[in-house]
Amino acid sequence: MATPDEGTVRQRNVAGKRKREGISASNSDVELDKLVKASQAAKASGSEREYKIGFVLITILAFVSRFWGIHHPNEVVFDEVHFGKFASYYLEKTYFFDVHPPFGKLLFAFMGWLVGYDGHFHFDNIGDSYIANKVPYVAFRSLPAILGALTVSVTYLIMWESGYSLPACVLAAGLVLFDNAHIGQTRLILLDATLVFAMACSLLAYIKFYKLRHEPFSRKWWKWLLLTGIALSCDISTKYVGLFAFITIGSAVIIDLWDLLDIKRPGGSLSLPTFGKHFAARAVGLIIVPFLFYLFWFQVHFSILTRSGPGDDFMSPEFQETLSDNAMLANAITIDYYDSLTIKHKETKAYLHSHPDRYPLRYDDGRVSSQGQQVTGYPYNDTNNVWEILPAVQEEKRLGRHVKNHDLVRLRHVGTDTILLSHDVASPYYPTNQEFTTVSIADAYGNRAADTLFEVRIEGGKQNQEFKSVSSHFKLIHNPSKVAMWTHTTPLPEWGFKQQEINGNKQIAPSSNVWLVEDIPSIPADSPRRQREEKKVKTLPFLQKWFHLQRLMFWHNNQLTSSHPYSSAPWQWPLLLRGVSFWTQNDTRQQIYFVGNPVGWWIASGLLAVYVGIVLADQFSLRRGVDALDHRSRSRLYNSTGFFFLAWATHYFPFYVMGRQLFLHHYLPAHLASTLVTGALVEFIFSADSAEHEATYQAIKAGKKQAVAKRHVTARERFAGQSMLAAWIATGVILTLVIASWYFFLPLTYGYPGLTVEQVLRRKWLGYDLHFAK
Structure with missing residues (x-):
């Protein structure tokens, strides 16, 4: 033709x-x-x-x-x-x-x-x-x-x-x-x-x-x-x-x-x-x-869908602010230093978790670990999911100071009183990725001080933007090595109780590195900090919303790679x-x-x-x-x-x-x-x-x-x-x-x-x- x-x-x-x-x-x-x-x-x-x-x-x-x-x-x-x-x-x-x-x-x-x-x-x-x-x-x-x-x-x-x-x-x-x-x-x-x-x-x-x-x-x-x-x-x-x-x-x-x-x-x-x-x-x-x-x-799609719904979790906090009745924004609380947090992986919904058990001396492939305390991803609420956010410099405890975008922080595991650390030791499943573990407070402020520093990098955040629970999607970047805290769904062996591996990803850009603070358990339910004024629905330029949605659609479409009992190949x-x-x-x-x-x-x-x-x-x-x-x-x-x-x-x-x-x-x-x-x-x-x-x-x-x-x-x-x-x-x-x-x-x-x-x-x-x- x-x-x-x-x-x-x-x-x-x-x-x-x-x-x-x-x-x-x-x-x-x-x-x-x-x-x-x-x-x-x-x-x-x-x-x-x-x-x-x-x-x-x-x-x-x-x-x-x-x-x-x-x-x-x-x-x-x-x-x-x-x-x-x-x-x-x-x-x-x-x-x-x-x-x-x-x-x-x-x-x-x-x-x-x-x-x-x-x-x-x-x-x-x-x-x-x-x-x-x-x-x-x-x-x-x-x-x-x-x-x-x-x-x-x-x-x-x-x-x-x-x-x-x-x-x-x-x-x-x-x-x-x-x-x-x-x-x-x-x-x-x-x-x-x-x-x-x-x-x-x-x-x-x-x-x-x-x-x-x-x-x-x-x-x-x-x-x-x-x-x-x-x-x-x-x-x-x-x-x-x-x-x-x-x-x-x-x-x-x-x-x-x-x-x-x-x-x-x-x-x-x-x-x-x-x-x-x-x-x-x-x-x-x-x-x-x-x-x-x-x-x-x-x-037309954006004009009709104006209320918060099941698709909120896929979208950025800025996008969610354009939806009425958004529970995430209603529950967002500004995070202060010394708050206790539960941190959740956005993609797999697993909590950042640790427990007293340690990595084995050798893995199945013969590689040697640090034998440090295990840091894992756990899908259920647990007391071992709670972490206290600390300033980079050791000081007398001063309340009321907000954590902001690009701040350097330390995370203390409340259950074992140890500090989160990443270092140049291979993780259990990824020889190219860094192991995550914890060390004592003395080591964290002593000879391991640099290895316990992490940068809070809010997705799409501005300089000095306040770090908030639920609404601030962020990447936790290990400051000395510049790797991002990451997890995946392949379970660890029995020694890791089949929980998810946490490691340091050298590729910082992927959205699979994104986490959020789900709650702040240290704040009582009747605290004034939990009282929120009703927020007005914001607006975003159409093209900004469209670009954001397009990127997510393409990414999730490419992730549809799992097997299906009725899938077939083109030659069939x-x-x-x-x-x-x-x-x-x-x-x-x-x-x-x-x-x-x-x-x-x-x-x-x-x-x-x-x-x-x-x-x-x-x-x-x-x-x-x-x-x-x-x-x-x-x-x-x-x-x-x-x-x-x-x-x-x-x-x-x-x-x-x-x-x-x-x-x-x-x-x-x-x-x-x-x-x-x-x-x-x-x-x-x-x-x-x-x-x-x-x-x-x-x-x-x-x-x-x-x-x-x-x-x-x-x-x-x-x-x-x-x-x-x-x-x-x-x-x-x-x-x-x-x-x-x-x-x-x-x-x-x-x-x-x-x-x-x-x-x-x-x-x-x-x-x-x-x-x-x-």
Whole structure:
């Protein structure tokens, strides 16, 4: 789609060929075009009507398949616990944190608002009843069902707008229509229906934009350029994997711009100022507008979520001050020297802890420790979690002095009356990190004085900013060695009571080094220091809030690396080797198992390989001087079908470099692109349009009269009709197999009826880990 105009390429090549053969290019082209256009015009009105009938039927079937039995099951299924919960939080205006952008979740909240839902149910557990909790779950599920049905329609339109035959349109749309994975994912409160629909719309809008390439800067040209950008923005505003659609469209645009830059471009070259206008228009429509649209949804997100909620802990204290009813800020107390503190790791929620037991002389790998007192992370409240904060210089005790940002302090472990220390001894698990231990007060103010000094470094803090409990997130930096106190979740061996290791991290920047003071036990409950005046909600600039949230979203997204029983690798997706269990009900033996239509996926994946084989074979033939394809077929093979293949590749191969958890649903956008390639290859195999052009040209070349040439066109049309019949037969055979497979797996997609052991076993085609198989 993004390479030079296929008609122009054909004309340029054919014209050269005819010039060498002594034929007038202008006369033959005029006669050829008249004959072919006259033939095509006679069929146009009938074809248009057939396409419209096909579109209507496909759309009706799409809505029926997505909405049939959508009320079942009437309880929380799989990741509805997340996205239903987020919709409720929006409706309650309660702040939450999620790794996905807000657009898709805002749509669910909007649907809930339309039906008058107040957000009282928080979707806490899979299996919780919607009926008992009076949740309008059908309305929520209707949103993805509508988008899923429209995705089928858009798939049909993509093929239609690309100029493919009716069988090709029906086949591509049919593979999505009767796919169990697309149906299953669009009948539940999940984001993927929005993602795939936006991706499909971006392809359709770009195709319509590209078809207007000979009308640059016209109103329609601008309309479809901007609609492409908006669709791309909706894609990435739903999930960050929507970036792949930008890569697809961006690659096509780069090829298109490269062609416009060609001084030998057919139809005349563009001046550099005009080329600059083309470049700027695409930059505005496909980069600036999508980015502004993307920011808009975050502005809506911040505007709605104004109350303190479960997402507070992820955000900075400055951000939390913008939320009303924030308990953290209400309970914040300025910390004074000689206060006793409990210090908590922000990420793992473990308390800084110590006890009289000591590190062993040698660790399992043979390294020697200091045999000092153990300093660990402990997840529960305990008297050994209490530390007194002392000034750097030993002095008579003076109360009422505030601890401030960048102050040097010492920490006394109250339970054992020892002082926290770090030194150049390797920690138990990290030979490159420093050990944390404690020493006596005499040593702390004597020969180990330097090693017991720590800097309080408040995150985002200003000079002389007061250090406060709860609200001041800070890093404790060992002053001589400049390492940050850090912990992780790998438990220590039995000698460490399986508590967390505390060590000195040489990399100070990571947010995993952040701690907070949870409480000050030395202050009585009735102390004036605990009496807090009601604080006014503060404001932050939008971009500051957005940058802060973006950084957290990217970081937490990259941390989703833990194993999952239903995760799968990208190489398993095209062959549909694994699925995901969404829901089970033991009493009725019903289950929802997320898996695609095996026959449809195997055919689409196989034809992807066929496409690569055809392109390689064509290139090899051209190298050997054999031109097996006419120009029109080759142009469509490389341009239009190539664009679909590009969409598949850019939505599939990037997953190979990801380290996060991956599941089968990540392949759905790529699968849709593979159905487009499938439909296009049916067109390539059975099309006779190009042969019609060539037969007419040969008749004219032989000097035959126009009437004779017309007979050639008539004969060609007869062959075209036979080819169309063959295309319909191939489409019918493929869709019959696909529909049979779709129907066979329907109980796993719709969640009913329940299956016997024998029926379950019959559906374990590739060892799918189904329930109730015994």
